[in-house]
Amino acid sequence: xxxxxxxxxxxxxxxxxxxxxxxxxxxxxxxxxxxASTNAYLAGDRTIALPAALVSLVCFGLNLGLLxxxxxxx
Amino acid sequence: xxxxxxxxxxxxxxxSVPPDRGISAVxxxxxxxxxxxxxxxxxxxxxxxxxxxxLTSGAFAVGQLWLLARALLGRNSPRPAPRVVxxxxxxxxxxAKTFAYPEHGTTRLLVRTGPRAFxxxxxxxxxxxxxxVPAVEQGKLHCxxxxxxxxxxxxxxxxxxxxxxxxxxxxxLRGEQVYAIGVEEGTT
Numbered sequence: 191x192x193x194x195x196x197x198x199x200x201x202x203x204x205x206x207x208x209x210x211x212x213x214x215x216x217x218x219x220x221x222x223x224x225x226a227s228t229n230a231y232l233a234g235d236r237t238i239a240l241p242a243a244l245v246s247l248v249c250f251g252l253n254l255g256l257l258x259x260x261x262x263x264x
Numbered sequence: 265x266x267x268x269x270x271x272x273x274x275x276x277x278x279x280s281v282p283p284d285r286g287i288s289a290v291x292x293x294x295x296x297x298x299x300x301x302x303x304x305x306x307x308x309x310x311x312x313x314x315x316x317x318x319l320t321s322g323a324f325a326v327g328q329l330w331l332l333a334r335a336l337l338g339r340n341s342p343r344p345a346p347r348v349v350x351x352x353x354x355x356x357x358x359x360a361k362t363f364a365y366p367e368h369g370t371t372r373l374l375v376r377t378g379p380r381a382f383x384x385x386x387x388x389x390x391x392x393x394x395x396x397v398p399a400v401e402q403g404k405l406h407c408x409x410x411x412x413x414x415x416x417x418x419x420x421x422x423x424x425x426x427x428x429x430x431x432x433x434x435x436x437l438r439g440e441q442v443y444a445i446g447v448e449e450g451t452t
Contacts, residue, residue, distance in 0.1 A: 199304075199307065202307065203306060203307050203310065206307065206310045206311055206314060207310060209314055210310055210313055210314050210317065213314050213317040213318055213321065214317055216321060217317050217320050217321045217324065220321055220324035220325065220328070221324060223324075223328065224324050224327050224328055224331070227328065227331055228331060229427075229428075231331055231334070231335060232390070232428060233427075233428045233429075236335040236338065236339065239328075239331050239332045239334075239335035239336075240332060240335075242328055242331075242332075243325075243328045243329055243331070243332040246324060246325045246328035246329075247325055247328070247329075249321060249324075249325070250321050250322055250324070250325035253317070253318045253321040253322075254318065256314065256318065257314070257315065257318045260311060260314055260315070264311070
């Protein structure tokens with residue numbers, strides 16, 4: 191169901207801005223995770239790879255949820 | 265990209281209506297390239313940015329999975345076969361030579377530190393992969409590219425930009441031959 195029609199353009203813009211902020215925060219967290227876990231892996235610590243991958247997938251899942259809502263807004 | 269594709273890919277209901285109400289093919293190029301009304305410009309570009317950030321997020325997740333696969337598969341990789349890398353008398357005390365270990369693999373650096381004492385490390389600096397050179401009289405290995413230093417006995421970084429130690433090759437003396445028998449777990 192399209193939910194965009196419920197909101198005025200200015201309201202949609204605010205919602206999309208908030209979504210953008212969340213998406214960027216999650217992507218930055220993923221970037222940090224990837225950098226830190228690559229560094230740990232190269233230093234010989236392989237135990238960090240699994241939890242880092244799980245957290246990164248959760249972040250991506252949240253971002254996909256945001257994307258889904260974005261399409262519903264359109 | 266064709267001129268009409270930008271117009272066709274714009275969300276329905278957000279395309280600007282040309283003053284002459286003509287089809288996109290007869291509009292000026294600037295209108296065909298960005299057929300969005302000014303009032304919708306911020307909204308559209310912000311939406312597109314969210315989509316791009318989600319795509320980037322997916323790329324990070326894929327990278328993380330690749331790292332996980334490397335970590336899991338690397339655990340089960342077989343040890344490289346032992347290989348003669350030098351004769352004991354081939355090098356003077358303080359001398360060094362490079363060798364590949366495994367054969368045709370990574371270039372390593374062998375240093376003779378005593379009459380029957382040798383150490384060997386990956387020759388690539390852990391900072392930006394420059395080749396390190398021995399500074400035996402100082403008990404160090406030196407990376408001349410960015411003035412990085414490593415301890416000759418342990419491979420630990422002691423100065424400059426490197427943060428990780430050099431991967432160490434396990435050596436064994438068998439008679440008068442120096443064998444490389446493996447690479448220290450957790451440093452490759």
